[in-house]
Amino acid sequence: MGTELLTAEWIKLRSVRSTYLSLAAAAVLVVTVALSVATTTADDWAAMDPRDRSSFDPVSAPLFGAIFAQLVIGVLGVLAVSSEYSTGLIRTTFATTPQRRKVLLAKVAVTTALALVAGGVILGATFLLSQGIMANGHGGVSLSDPGVFRAVTYAVLYLVIVTVLATSLGAITRSTAGAIAVLFTLVFLLPQVLDHLPQNLRHDLMRFGLQRAAASAVSIHPQVDTFSPTVSILVCATYAAVALALALFLIGRRDA
């Protein structure tokens, strides 16, 4: 690809405040929720019903805040593209690099790398923090327990996938509001629609919804009406891959 495009996009990303604000907001959200869930669980653990104990997921429950953090990180990906359309900067960008697909791939690579690093640090630290609070027989687990490392890794991977999806949506819609609306629809509304289908369809289709697939991927207990964690994360990745393919297809054909 040529590293100059990656460098240029990285300069753009780190030279605006919204990048730092998004990451800080994501971190605060995730950590706050985790602290709350972990302390409550640790306090209540001794008095909890055995059935509640066994259904409690010590990985995904404290990481519940990531459901909101994915939107914040997603906005970062959306803005990397849509802000250039809203200001007209995209014309300067394309005049500088007429190979538009390379420009988009560089943007996706840079936002995704940032999501990977930031997501890894935020979710990894939050996991360790919450398990520390729930340790010593208060519901906590360790990374070496079955499925735990996979669940944490998939949680980070899911953030990365949402970033690819969001950045692609920015290029497809060429509008900040439009991209965020579509992202919101795919993450929250489409699963709701699937959830209200007739029983037989619902049973087959719900597992394709992003929310449920993500829940399956980051859970250490098997979930009903879902694929296995690995197939589920692949389902999520398919959303991002389709969006990216569509964005790459459109970006070369439309006028800037």
Place this chain on the structure above:
Amino acid sequence: MIEVTELTKRYGRVTAVDGLTFTVRPGRVTGFLGPNGSGKSTTLRAILGLETPDAGAALVDGRPYRTLHHPLHHVGALLDAGAVHPGRSARAHLTALAVAGRIDRRRVGEVLEQVGLGQVAHKRAGEFSLGMRQRLGIAGALLGDPPVVLFDEPVNGLDPEGILWIRHLMKSLAAEGRTVLVSSHLMSETALTADHLVVIGRGRLIADTGVEAFLREHGTSQVHVRSPARSALAGMLRARGATVEYEGSKTLVVTGLTVDEIGDLAARNGLPVHELMARQASLEDVFMDLTRDSVEYQGTHDGN
């Protein structure tokens, strides 16, 4: 050199550019004139490979823009002064541009000084005035030291000092042998800087000529005559083949005869004349006349 050949661009049913052909040569400033909505910006975007023409071609140094290697070294463009992220500093904006365009980062400091933004390079572009953003856009256009430069309405928002600065800049760029194309909807401003004019209206070519030749051909002069006997004088002038219009209560506007001819005619017939004044049609008038039929959005006359 820029060659535009039979360029046509449609948006749905609207034809923005219609079979446009012209050449922009190096070593002089070419003014690209047309009313708002006449297709100037569309043409510039087509030259930069941002829009795909429906027919025809636009070539830079004989090649389509999109096939140029590291195009910022060939062409610099100011398209829209607002085209900067408001949260990004002038220096960061230009640095990203330089890196992507494979231009030495040292050029960033040089062009910032050149356009007079050296002191505010660290400030966020959102805090800039329109004039400062124009200068930042021009800095971006000059970054690759390109032999071809395009400026879309560069004097918009500039203060008088800034306007003088950009006139001087464009002339010096042309004097260095570069190809300079400057679009504007202001004829008088363009005439002060340009050596050559390309005038378009409704996406079609109206004139492609030198500024002086353009004025010679289109600069019809009128004579204003103030006379208490203007009706009698008007009849005599018309008999000599002049076009006469009434203006106010005492004045005639005469086209087709010189001041000398009108003065002699009045004297021979003993008609009093209180004022006799030649008035060169302004560039704006010529331009308005030429493009009147091709103005896309015309206001309604107010009846006067």
